[in-house]
Amino acid sequence: MAHTLSRSEALAQLGGVGGGRALYDDLRPAYIRLEPLVTLLRRRGFSGVMHAAGQQGEGALWFARGQLLCAWLFPPGASRAEVHQHNPLEVLRTLWADADAVVVVRPGEPPRLPEAGEGRAPVDRVAPSAISQIPPAPQTPADPALAAIPWERLLPEALARVRRHRGRPLAQQLEDAINEALTPTAILAGTEVRGAVEPGKGVVALRALAAGLGRVAGGAFADRLIWTLGRDFGCEEAVKTIVRVEPAA
Amino acid sequence: MTSSILPLLLPAVVVAMGLAVFLPVPMDLTGRFLQHLLSPAVQILAASSAAILLRQAAAGYGPRDHERRVWRLGALAAWLWVIGLRVYAITEWSGQARAYPSAADGFLVGAFLVLLLALAEEFRLVNSILTRGQRQLLAGGALALWVVVIARFVWPIATSALDPVEKSLDLFYASTVALLFPLALGPAMAFRGSVSGYVWLGVAGGVLCLALSGLGFAYLTSFEVYSDVHPINLLRVAGLAILGASGAWHRRMLEAA
Numbered sequence: 314m315a316h317t318l319s320r321s322e323a324l325a326q327l328g329g330v331g332g333g334r335a336l337y338d339d340l341r342p343a344y345i346r347l348e349p350l351v352t353l354l355r356r357r358g359f360s361g362v363m364h365a366a367g368q369q370g371e372g373a374l375w376f377a378r379g380q381l382l383c384a385w386l387f388p389p390g391a392s393r394a395e396v397h398q399h400n401p402l403e404v405l406r407t408l409w410a411d412a413d414a415v416v417v418v419r420p421g422e423p424p425r426l427p428e429a430g431e432g433r434a435p436v437d438r439v440a441p442s443a444i445s446q447i448p449p450a451p452q453t454p455a456d457p458a459l460a461a462i463p464w465e466r467l468l469p470e471a472l473a474r475v476r477r478h479r480g481r482p483l484a485q486q487l488e489d490a491i492n493e494a495l496t497p498t499a500i501l502a503g504t505e506v507r508g509a510v511e512p513g514k515g516v517v518a519l520r521a522l523a524a525g526l527g528r529v530a531g532g533a534f535a536d537r538l539i540w541t542l543g544r545d546f547g548c549e550e551a552v553k554t555i556v557r558v559e560p561a562a
Numbered sequence: 563m564t565s566s567i568l569p570l571l572l573p574a575v576v577v578a579m580g581l582a583v584f585l586p587v588p589m590d591l592t593g594r595f596l597q598h599l600l601s602p603a604v605q606i607l608a609a610s611s612a613a614i615l616l617r618q619a620a621a622g623y624g625p626r627d628h629e630r631r632v633w634r635l636g637a638l639a640a641w642l643w644v645i646g647l648r649v650y651a652i653t654e655w656s657g658q659a660r661a662y663p664s665a666a667d668g669f670l671v672g673a674f675l676v677l678l679l680a681l682a683e684e685f686r687l688v689n690s691i692l693t694r695g696q697r698q699l700l701a702g703g704a705l706a707l708w709v710v711v712i713a714r715f716v717w718p719i720a721t722s723a724l725d726p727v728e729k730s731l732d733l734f735y736a737s738t739v740a741l742l743f744p745l746a747l748g749p750a751m752a753f754r755g756s757v758s759g760y761v762w763l764g765v766a767g768g769v770l771c772l773a774l775s776g777l778g779f780a781y782l783t784s785f786e787v788y789s790d791v792h793p794i795n796l797l798r799v800a801g802l803a804i805l806g807a808s809g810a811w812h813r814r815m816l817e818a819a
Contacts, residue, residue, distance in 0.1 A: 478819065480756035482691045529687060530758075531627030537819040 330421030360497030367414025464510035494518035569810035573803035580799035602651035612806035613640035619809035622816035635680035642673035681745035688752035708740035739773035764808035771801030
């Protein structure tokens with residue numbers, strides 16, 4: 314039997330999405346194509362939800378680390394929706410038929426899907442209203458030195474320097490690696506970090522950048538670039554404790 | 563010295579010397595003698611400076627960095643050019659009837675092969691950054707270039723009565739342009755729009771000049787019109803100077819990180 318959920322359960326799922334800001338807000342199918350947007354999110358290892366509402370109803374497509382997890386759709390007037398795990402993109406395609414539908418993409422923790430034979434996960438909270446009112450997730454800084462690193466400025470600047478020295482294609486690959494590390498609480502889009510970077514995830518992201526750059530440009534160069542960056546942001550010592558670049562064999 | 567502007571000026575001075583040696587057409591005996599004396603000297607100077615600057619670029623890396631090996635191989639290729647050009651000059655000045663093919667070609671072929679290895683190593687590094695379309699474009703360009711070179715330059719030589727060793731060398735020197743240039747363009751495409759992209763564009767330009775000088779050398783010798791003061795040698799001087807300048811620029815980029 315297919316798994317279904319009620320409107321209140323759907324709202325609870327949306328309410329559980331963390332992150333203060335939407336990655337993309339108020340998009341319209343009239344000028345945004347579905348496939349390229351989904352491809353971009355998948356390539357970035359995105360975790361979160363793409364929510365759309367319009368004349369065809371209301372639906373959501375969930376991502377988990379770049380994978381399409383599931384989707385649900387409430388046709389107009391329906392009180393329950395079927396959760397699609399097989400080919401979930403088709404659900405959003407239905408909503409894309411309405412050129413004026415409102416689409417929001419928000420990073421966050423995807424819902425837990427019930428195992429085969431398992432009952433539905435208990436719903437203990439109902440979101441007050443729309444996805445735009447979702448509160449930001451709380452941060453839990455562990456090490457004060459790491460928490461003091463301005464990750465939201467440091468990571469985009471690191472990528473900008475990679476782009477200046479080694480070009481856009483490599484920077485794009487490293488951006489994808491960073492986003493895989495930051496997901497689901499934050500995402501790096503161009504020169505801006507959206508959402509909140511947890512220090513632990515920032516460390517993983519910086520190490521991913523150092524390793525990727527070191528493979529191409531050499532460990533010595535990657536070390537210099539990142540340590541200089543740490544110096545420029547007043548956190549050289551903290552950065553030096555995290556980045557241990559393994560030179561290419 | 564590496565952080566100063568001097569390493570970038572050295573290749574410019576070498577090119578200026580090359581222009582001063584190869585472009586004038588001296589009418590008197592002393593002028594001709596001087597030109598024959600200076601021609602190999604300028605070429606050896608160009609190769610030596612390129613070797614030093616490429617070695618300095620390699621020194622900017624850690625001992626296990628992949629690109630260190632690339633630049634060191636580039637420096638080794640330039641040293642092989644130094645040896646090959648010296649052997650060629652000695653062969654010429656010793657009055658041997660035929661300076662081509664000679665022992666010098668062993669070193670010059672070796673120089674091209676080591677340079678080919680260096681570029682292949684760098685291409686392997688950037689292969690994952692290039693798109694499939696870019697790889698196809700480079701492979702297609704290399705094939706088209708090789709076909710044009712063979713049809714236009716090598717075919718007339720291959721069908722002539724030259725000895726097999728000379729024909730093989732001609733085929734090798736002529737083919738270097740199709741082998742080396744696309745390989746050098748790969749990193750320039752992968753790093754496009756960045757400082758490294760311009761450095762590798764310089765390397766590609768230097769490699770193109772060197773390969774064209776090899777092609778010109780093979781073509782001119784087959785028609786017995788090559789001499790050590792022929793202006794085609796300017797391409798070799800320019801190619802080595804551009805390679806050296808690229809190495810110097812790359813070293814500055816590494817230091818400025």
